[in-house]
Amino acid sequence: MSAEKIQAEARTEFGKGAARRIRREHKVPAVVYGHGNDPIHITLPGHATMMALKNGGSNALLDLDIDGKSQLALTREVQVDPIKRTLEHIDFVAVRKGEKVTVDVPVHLVGDAQRETLVVTENATVQIEAEATHIPEFIEIDIEGATAGTQILASDLKLPSGSTLLVDADTLIVNVTEQVSAEALEAELEEAEAEAGIEREVSDEDAAAADESGDEAAAEPAEGGDSE
Incomplete structure (x- = not known):
């Protein structure tokens, strides 16, 4: 730079x-x-x-x-x-020129992971030591074709020549997981709320639908009942 x-x-x-x-x-x-x-x-x-x-x-x-x-x-x-x-x-x-400094450098993702995956940047910056006149603007991470389960650690990063990694080598930078559907998320939320004893508030639309369903059921005569 x-x-x-x-x-x-x-x-x-x-x-x-x-x-x-x-x-x-x-x-x-x-x-x-x-x-x-x-x-x-x-x-x-x-x-x-x-x-x-x-x-x-x-x-x-x-x-x-x-x-x-x-x-x-x-x-x-x-x-x-x-x-x-x-x-x-x-x-x-x-x-001064040649002097080394400690800086936090942002990471930039390039490429696309496989479909139906979720890419999470666990750490948006990485701390390194670099020469003051050779500080990288960012560190590039290629996730092209990455599959669910892929984890990119600090030790996997390609640092510019002369730079030294200062964070733990096992620090998780990028995590690629399976994409969870909206239905699955809703089911997990309902299960968690049930375990916690939390009752959900019924929306006006759901209440109206329940009332309508109840009215229809009440209007239908029971089988085998007397009819005069």
Whole structure:
């Protein structure tokens, strides 16, 4: 993963008021931590930073030009306005070329399992150690033709060269099971409710159908009864 270059400005104003002023100018307040140095408070261009984060994924690596000095920075936390969906604040970790970092990388499934199967992603990310400048955007898992009973463990993943798996090798990542029909699910639910002593509420439609059935039964004369 190559680092995208972003022009940054060192900032000396802090607090909520300063942050609001920065955002009104379509910029983003950010902080770079790491390497035992004091945090570096910076301001980033909003649109360019948003695009860089989208292109870089969850572990976007940026080459920040801070007052003429280059600093590689790995994205650690991004705050986004829940309504406007604009960037509110970003925390970075300073890194160097060749330095190894611990990151959580998402898994992407490709292909289709066999019909009448259910594919469940048990763990959507995998923790690995990788060089800061060679962090994979995602780890691909091929499930083409997978049958029910197939289980893909962390040890089965194909990691990029130079990366090391940090989770337990037996961690279940993808589980392929038989697809359960709606009727079977309903039967299992009814059985579980019966065992728990839970009585189901009768819907208006079911009640109406039961009443209609009862009325029809009452209208039919009993066999062998007197008729006058």
